[in-house]
Amino acid sequence: MPNTPNENTPETLKNLSVSKPAEKAGGSGAVYHALRHAIGKAGIARGKEALTKLNQKTGFDCPSCAWPDPDGHRSAFEFCENGAKAVASEATAAKVGAGFFAKHSIAELAERSDYWLDQQGRLAEPMVLREGASHYEPISWDAAFDLVAGELRSLKEPNEAIFYTSGRASNEAAFLYQLFARGFGTNNLPDCSNMCHESSGLALKESIGVGKGTVTLEDLREADLVLVIGQNPGTNHPRMLTTLQQAKEKGARIVSINPLREAGLVAFAHPQRVRQALGGKTPLADTFIRVPANGDQALFQAVGKRLLELEQERGDVVDADFVKVFTAGFQAYKEHLAGTSWVTLLEASGLSQSVVDELADAFAKSKRIISCWAMGLTQHRNAVATIRDLTNLHLLRGAIGIKGAGMCPVRGHSNVQGDRTMGIWEHMPETFLAALDREFSIQSPRKSGLNTVQAIRDMKANEGRVFFALGGNFLSATPDTGYTAKALRNCRLTAHVSTKLNRSHLVTGTVALILPCLGRSERDEQTSGAQWVSVENSMGIVHSSSGQLKPVSEALKSEVAIVCGLAKRALKGRAGRINWDGFERDYSSIRDSIERVVPGFRNYNKRARQPGGYYLPNAAKERRFETDTGKANFGVGSLDVERAQDGRLLLMTIRSHDQFNTTIYGMDDRYRGVRGERRVIFMNAEDAKERELSAEEQVDVFSYFEEEERVSRLYQVIPYDMPRGCVAMYFPEANTLVPIGHVATGSETPASKSVQVEVRKR
Ligand SMILES: Nc1nc2c(c(=O)[nH]1)N[C@H]1C(S)=C(S)[C@@H](COP(=O)(O)OP(=O)(O)OC[C@H]3O[C@@H](n4cnc5c(=O)[nH]c(N)nc54)[C@H](O)[C@@H]3O)O[C@H]1N2
Ligand SMILES: Nc1nc2c(c(=O)[nH]1)N[C@H]1C(S)=C(S)[C@@H](COP(=O)(O)OP(=O)(O)OC[C@H]3O[C@@H](n4cnc5c(=O)[nH]c(N)nc54)[C@H](O)[C@@H]3O)O[C@H]1N2
Numbered sequence: 001m002p003n004t005p006n007e008n009t010p011e012t013l014k015n016l017s018v019s020k021p022a023e024k025a026g027g028s029g030a031v032y033h034a035l036r037h038a039i040g041k042a043g044i045a046r047g048k049e050a051l052t053k054l055n056q057k058t059g060f061d062c063p064s065c066a067w068p069d070p071d072g073h074r075s076a077f078e079f080c081e082n083g084a085k086a087v088a089s090e091a092t093a094a095k096v097g098a099g100f101f102a103k104h105s106i107a108e109l110a111e112r113s114d115y116w117l118d119q120q121g122r123l124a125e126p127m128v129l130r131e132g133a134s135h136y137e138p139i140s141w142d143a144a145f146d147l148v149a150g151e152l153r154s155l156k157e158p159n160e161a162i163f164y165t166s167g168r169a170s171n172e173a174a175f176l177y178q179l180f181a182r183g184f185g186t187n188n189l190p191d192c193s194n195m196c197h198e199s200s201g202l203a204l205k206e207s208i209g210v211g212k213g214t215v216t217l218e219d220l221r222e223a224d225l226v227l228v229i230g231q232n233p234g235t236n237h238p239r240m241l242t243t244l245q246q247a248k249e250k251g252a253r254i255v256s257i258n259p260l261r262e263a264g265l266v267a268f269a270h271p272q273r274v275r276q277a278l279g280g281k282t283p284l285a286d287t288f289i290r291v292p293a294n295g296d297q298a299l300f301q302a303v304g305k306r307l308l309e310l311e312q313e314r315g316d317v318v319d320a321d322f323v324k325v326f327t328a329g330f331q332a333y334k335e336h337l338a339g340t341s342w343v344t345l346l347e348a349s350g351l352s353q354s355v356v357d358e359l360a361d362a363f364a365k366s367k368r369i370i371s372c373w374a375m376g377l378t379q380h381r382n383a384v385a386t387i388r389d390l391t392n393l394h395l396l397r398g399a400i401g402i403k404g405a406g407m408c409p410v411r412g413h414s415n416v417q418g419d420r421t422m423g424i425w426e427h428m429p430e431t432f433l434a435a436l437d438r439e440f441s442i443q444s445p446r447k448s449g450l451n452t453v454q455a456i457r458d459m460k461a462n463e464g465r466v467f468f469a470l471g472g473n474f475l476s477a478t479p480d481t482g483y484t485a486k487a488l489r490n491c492r493l494t495a496h497v498s499t500k501l502n503r504s505h506l507v508t509g510t511v512a513l514i515l516p517c518l519g520r521s522e523r524d525e526q527t528s529g530a531q532w533v534s535v536e537n538s539m540g541i542v543h544s545s546s547g548q549l550k551p552v553s554e555a556l557k558s559e560v561a562i563v564c565g566l567a568k569r570a571l572k573g574r575a576g577r578i579n580w581d582g583f584e585r586d587y588s589s590i591r592d593s594i595e596r597v598v599p600g601f602r603n604y605n606k607r608a609r610q611p612g613g614y615y616l617p618n619a620a621k622e623r624r625f626e627t628d629t630g631k632a633n634f635g636v637g638s639l640d641v642e643r644a645q646d647g648r649l650l651l652m653t654i655r656s657h658d659q660f661n662t663t664i665y666g667m668d669d670r671y672r673g674v675r676g677e678r679r680v681i682f683m684n685a686e687d688a689k690e691r692e693l694s695a696e697e698q699v700d701v702f703s704y705f706e707e708e709e710r711v712s713r714l715y716q717v718i719p720y721d722m723p724r725g726c727v728a729m730y731f732p733e734a735n736t737l738v739p740i741g742h743v744a745t746g747s748e749t750p751a752s753k754s755v756q757v758e759v760r761k762r
């Protein structure tokens with residue numbers, strides 16, 4: 001049985017080189033790295049063609065992050081270094097087909113690194129791994145669809161199938177995919193969002209009635225105070241730095257709340273401003289609040305307590321009119337904070353009174369406040385409560401639903417938000433299901449489906465499941481790699497619609513399929529002609545995306561075509577008679593159905609096509625709070641802080657600069673000064689000294705949860721400027737250490753930013 005190399009220990013580590021972390025992001029270095037990647041991988045012509053069409057109003061949407069494109073003028077190169085890497089990785093001319101798989105057995109491939117697997121090129125034809133076989137072999141599309149349909153039909157009941165989605169699927173593909181799953185009879189639609197912004201969606205829904213952000217790019221430029229919390233935009237949302245730069249130039253104050261002093265928040269050099277490309281820069285964050293891992297909930301409660309004290313003193317801090325007219329639960333919130341002592345709050349936050357007071361003063365001075373956040377808040381046991389506590393501060397100040405103010409969860413995958421809008425969720429509301437049923441004369445199941453963590457547990461406990469994935473790399477992205485590997489191996493069939501080879505193709509069910517699809521950069525021709533698709537970005541703007549490059553292989557199908565091909569073979573009854581062929585022929589007919597099922601999509605075919613797209617309605621933006629009370633709810637949560645116990649440390653698993661989630665583009669993390677290796681652990685120098693660990697010393701890392709111990713071996717220590725008590729490692733390698741049971745309360749997002757670990761010398 002091949003290993004899962006996340007668990008494999010390499011024999012040696014010899015390439016690490018460490019230098020001082022960078023003091024800015026962007027600049028000419030970013031341009032150089034972007035072009036080197038695009039042109040090196042895709043070839044000069046293909047790379048250049050791809051980049052000139054990237055994020056243009058008539059081009060294709062960047063497959064990297066979900067940060068919106070500028071509303072007005074766009075420059076000729078509307079992309080960042082990491083967008084260029086994502087496109088280069090997809091646009092590569094190298095191919096992985098029958099010859100490749102004949103040469104390399106599964107066992108051999110499983111020994112290779114994620115970096116090596118991605119480097120091999122684009123998946124070029126459908127492949128099957130038959131029962132007991134050592135190699136994948138080619139299969140026709142028809143036979144592949146029949147195989148999946150046959151396996152689905154032989155299940156005892158529909159809930160034995162699991163349909164995972166990653167966040168790159170277009171709205172059109174996502175809508176049909178959930179229709180397929182529901183037509184088959186299950187709501188088992190786990191997605192990457194379960195591991196990402198699920199906590200934000202849940203918290204915002206409870207607090208303000210909509211699980212999405214409430215601000216626009218224009219708001220950010222108008223804000224006086226911008227908080228960037230648990231987010232590393234220099235690497236993960238580089239185009240956000242342009243917006244922060246604009247906000248800063250208009251006088252905004254920027255506060256970073258993060259254990260690390262990330263280079264992108266220190267200063268930014270705009271690669272397209274000549275002076276800045278040549279060495280100039282704009283300092284960004286005015287204040288770095290170096291909260292220890294998981295200290296945020298206590299910090300936000302402390303700021304709330306301080307604001308209420310100031311209100312007592314001055315009487316002008318709480319927006320009394322807003323609180324009275326638009327909110328519920330203020331009294332309970334006040335009482336809760338009055339009953340929580342300063343000692344408790346400061347101790348739990350790991351910060352001093354003066355840091356709390358300074359942030360409270362900044363809140364008290366302005367109403368135009370925007371809070372941006374990402375995984376540093378969402379991936380903790382107390383994530384939902386933390387985000388509600390952050391929202392409480394906005395409610396106190398009335399800093400929501402007005403120009404320049406509001407909540408800004410910064411999404412990850414480029415269409416993860418759109419996929420949710422289209423119904424990729426294990427418990428869509430009744431209104432959606434009823435509309436879907438009406439449109440297609442079907443009866444969608446009403447029983448909630450499984451989320452990601454529940455799906456893993458279900459596959460682990462039961463043999464014979466069918467696991468189908470529309471994109472993503474389930475094995476490597478999910479927690480507890482060893483546990484998840486067993487879950488996938490228990491399946492009867494694992495099938496992946498993918499662009500690139502990854503670990504999930506190598507740790508399989510009894511039978512496995514690779515169904516290769518077009519990438520977003522590629523032309524999508526169907527019998528009615530060239531097709532375009534649509535996506536929704538992090539700020540709720542829906543717009544079109546048209547692939548431009550010649551597909552890397554003629555055998556590829558679009559995600560839409562794959563879903564349709566499968567649905568018409570696998571579904572019986574009414575669902576089987578849906579016009580799947582018509583959808584495949586002409587995607588505008590999919591958008592017509594979406595318009596009738598999903599609110600906010602009136603005149604969809606036309607509006608998604610207009611340059612720059614259009615905003616979806618968002619009630620909270622207009623101060624209509626569609627919650628259970630009809631008002632914005634103050635959230636009252638007791639402090640639930642994860643503390644490192646018994647001399648342990650709290651591990652945050654983070655991204656390097658050279659990766660997109662589980663896709664590893666290179667071995668460097670340039671801004672943090674790390675080159676050549678990914679098996680590193682960042683720690684405070686005093687914590688290292690206390691354990692008698694020197695720089696670059698080799699260690700093993702053990703994690704602890706309830707009675708369980710997990711281990712990942714052979715990492716090198718990097719003493720780093722960070723608060724005591726926390727350490728950081730890169731995901732996906734560190735996922736072996738994240739316990740399946742360690743999840744956020746309510747959202748069940750793996751708590752992969754606060755894992756109890758011990759670091760031991762080898
Ligand atoms: N190039 C590139 N772009 C990407 C991705 C990628 O992998 N590569 N991934 C995409 C996806 S799917 C997502 S979700 C986003 C992720 O974007 P981010 O959320 O920026 O990604 P992470 O590396 O997980 O970084 C989390 C940040 O939170 C901080 N942090 C960790 N623990 C805590 C804590 O307890 N409190 C606070 N305040 N901060 C903490 C870390 O120091 C780090 O700076 O990026 C998207 N964009
Ligand atoms: N420890 C730890 N674990 C984490 C995180 C963390 O911070 N720490 N972050 C979590 C987060 S925020 C997320 S979003 C998940 C990500 O989880 P996933 O979305 O499952 O993982 P990715 O690495 O983004 O998926 C990459 C694969 O998607 C396929 N792909 C790329 N483009 C396309 C396309 O256009 N169509 C199709 N069909 N396939 C495509 C390629 O084959 C590629 O190998 O990981 C989560 N896991």
Ligand SMILES: [Mo]
Nearest residue numbers: 196197412413
């Ligand atoms: Mo994500």
